Amino acid sequence: MSIPKKYSLETDVVFVGHDDQFNSSVPPLYQTATFKQESLSNMGEYDYTRSGNPTRTTVQQHLAKVMRAKSVFAVTSGMSAMDTISRLLSPGDEVIAGDDLYGGTHRLLVYLQKMSQIKVSHYDTTDTDLVKSKISSKTKMIFLESPTNPLIKCVDVREITRHAHEVNPECIVVFDNTMMSPILMNPLELGVDIHYESATKYLNGHHDIMAGVIAVNNQDLAAKIYFIINSTGCGLSPFDSWLLVRGLKTLALRVERQQENAIKIAHWLESKGLKVRYPGLKSHPQYELHKSIARGPGAVLSFETGSVETSEKIVDGCDLFGVTVSFGCVNSLISLPCKMSHASIDEKTRSERALPEDLIRLCIGIENCDDLIGDLEHSLRVAGAI
Numbered sequence: 001m002s003i004p005k006k007y008s009l010e011t012d013v014v015f016v017g018h019d020d021q022f023n024s025s026v027p028p029l030y031q032t033a034t035f036k037q038e039s040l041s042n043m044g045e046y047d048y049t050r051s052g053n054p055t056r057t058t059v060q061q062h063l064a065k066v067m068r069a070k071s072v073f074a075v076t077s078g079m080s081a082m083d084t085i086s087r088l089l090s091p092g093d094e095v096i097a098g099d100d101l102y103g104g105t106h107r108l109l110v111y112l113q114k115m116s117q118i119k120v121s122h123y124d125t126t127d128t129d130l131v132k133s134k135i136s137s138k139t140k141m142i143f144l145e146s147p148t149n150p151l152i153k154c155v156d157v158r159e160i161t162r163h164a165h166e167v168n169p170e171c172i173v174v175f176d177n178t179m180m181s182p183i184l185m186n187p188l189e190l191g192v193d194i195h196y197e198s199a200t201k202y203l204n205g206h207h208d209i210m211a212g213v214i215a216v217n218n219q220d221l222a223a224k225i226y227f228i229i230n231s232t233g234c235g236l237s238p239f240d241s242w243l244l245v246r247g248l249k250t251l252a253l254r255v256e257r258q259q260e261n262a263i264k265i266a267h268w269l270e271s272k273g274l275k276v277r278y279p280g281l282k283s284h285p286q287y288e289l290h291k292s293i294a295r296g297p298g299a300v301l302s303f304e305t306g307s308v309e310t311s312e313k314i315v316d317g318c319d320l321f322g323v324t325v326s327f328g329c330v331n332s333l334i335s336l337p338c339k340m341s342h343a344s345i346d347e348k349t350r351s352e353r354a355l356p357e358d359l360i361r362l363c364i365g366i367e368n369c370d371d372l373i374g375d376l377e378h379s380l381r382v383a384g385a386i
C-alpha cells in the first residue's frame with residue numbers, strides 16, 4: 001500500500017481529487033436537483049441537492065485538504081457561513097466579539113442580540129489581556145478576525161484561544177480568515193474550533209460567485225453544522241461549487257502576486273508620508289505578532305489622508321482601481337469603508353470604535369505594479385494629498 005504523500009499548499013490547491021467514469025480532467029458539474037434511487041430500499045449516496053451533491057462534495061473535499069481540516073462545508077455566502085455558525089447558539093448565550101469585525105458580521109450580531117437574546121460584548125482584540133479578562137465559564141462563543149477589516153488590526157488568536165479553552169473547554173472560538181485565506185494562515189492549526197471564510201474573496205478570486213466555507217476538525221460540531229445547512233438549505237449550488245473549484249486552483253499564484261504588489265504599494269504610500277495600516281510594514285503595531293501566526297501580510301491595506309473630501313477625490317480619481325466593495329479579486333479595488341462596506345455600522349458606533357471616516361481601503365490585484373502606483377500617484381496628486 002502506498003503512503004499518501006504530503007505536498008505543500010501550492011501543490012495541493014492545483015490537484016483536485018475526484019472520481020469520474022470517463023476520467024475527465026476537470027471535475028464534472030452535476031447540475032441537478034434530484035437523483036434517482038437504485039430502488040425503493042436503496043437510496044444511493046445522494047437524493048436531493050439541498051442535502052448533498054457530488055460537485056459540492058468535490059469542492060468540500062478539496063477545501064478540506066487546502067484548509068487543513070477534517071470537514072469543510074460550502075454555503076451560499078460568507079454571511080451564510082456566519083449565520084449557520086450563529087445557529088449553534090441558544091437564547092441567553094454570552095458571546096465575545098472583536099470591535100473591528102466586517103460590517104455585515106457586526107450587523108448580524110446586532111440582529112441576534114435583538115431577536116435571539118444573545119448577549120454580545122465587543123472588545124479591542126489587539127488587547128489580549130483585556131479579552132482574556134472578559135472570558136468566563138459562561139462565554140459560549142468568541143468571534144475573531146485578523147487582520148481586521150478595515151483597520152488591519154492583528155489578533156493574538158493562539159493565546160486568546162488557548163485561554164478560552166482553559167477557562168471553558170466548551171467555548172467555541174470562531175475565526176474569520178477571509179483576509180488571509182488558507183494560503184497565508186491556517187487558524188485550525190492555531191487552535192480555533194471553527195475557521196470560516198467568505199469564499200467570494202480570495203478562494204474564488206474572480207468576483208463571479210458568492211460563497212462561504214466552514215472548516216472544523218471536531219466531528220460533533222461537523223454533524224451539527226451539516227444538520228443546520230441541510231435544514232436551512234444554504235448549501236452552495238452545483239454551478240457555484242464548480243466555479244469555486246476552478247478559481248481555487250490559482251489561489252497560491254494569485255495571492256503571491258497580489259501580496260508582492262501590496263508590499264510595494266504599502267512602502268510607496270508610506271514613503272509619501274501617509275499613515276498606512278499594513279502588517280507587512282515594520283511600523284505596524286502587531287508586525288511581529290502577525291509574522292508569528294501567518295505566512296505573509298496579504299494584499300489588503302488601508303490609509304488615512306486627514307480629510308474625507310481628499311479621500312473621496314482620491315477614490316473617484318483612480319482609473320485602474322475599481323471603486324468597488326469586496327476584495328480578493330484579481331483586479332485592484334479602492335473604497336471608502338465608512339461609506340461602502342462598513343456603512344451598516346452606524347456613525348456613532350464607527351466613531352466609538354475609532355474607524356476614521358477618511359480611511360481608504362486598497363485591495364491589491366495582480367496587475368503590473370508600476371501601473372498601479374502610477375494610477376495612485378496621479379489620483380493622490382490631483383486630490384492634493386501628495
Ligand SMILES: Cc1ncc(COP(=O)(O)O)c(C=O)c1O
Pocket residue numbers: 077078079080102104105145149176178179197198199200201210211212326
Ligand atoms: C471579513 C469578511 N467576512 C465575511 C464577509 C461576508 O462575506 P459575503 O459577502 O461572501 O457574504 C465579508 C464581506 O462581505 C468580509 O469582508
Ligand SMILES: N[C@@H](CCSC[C@H](N)C(=O)O)C(=O)O
Pocket residue numbers: 102104149324325326327340341342344
Ligand atoms: N452592501 C453590502 C456591502 C458588502 S461589503 C463586502 C465586503 N465584505 C467588503 O468588506 O468590502 C452589505 O450591506 O452587506
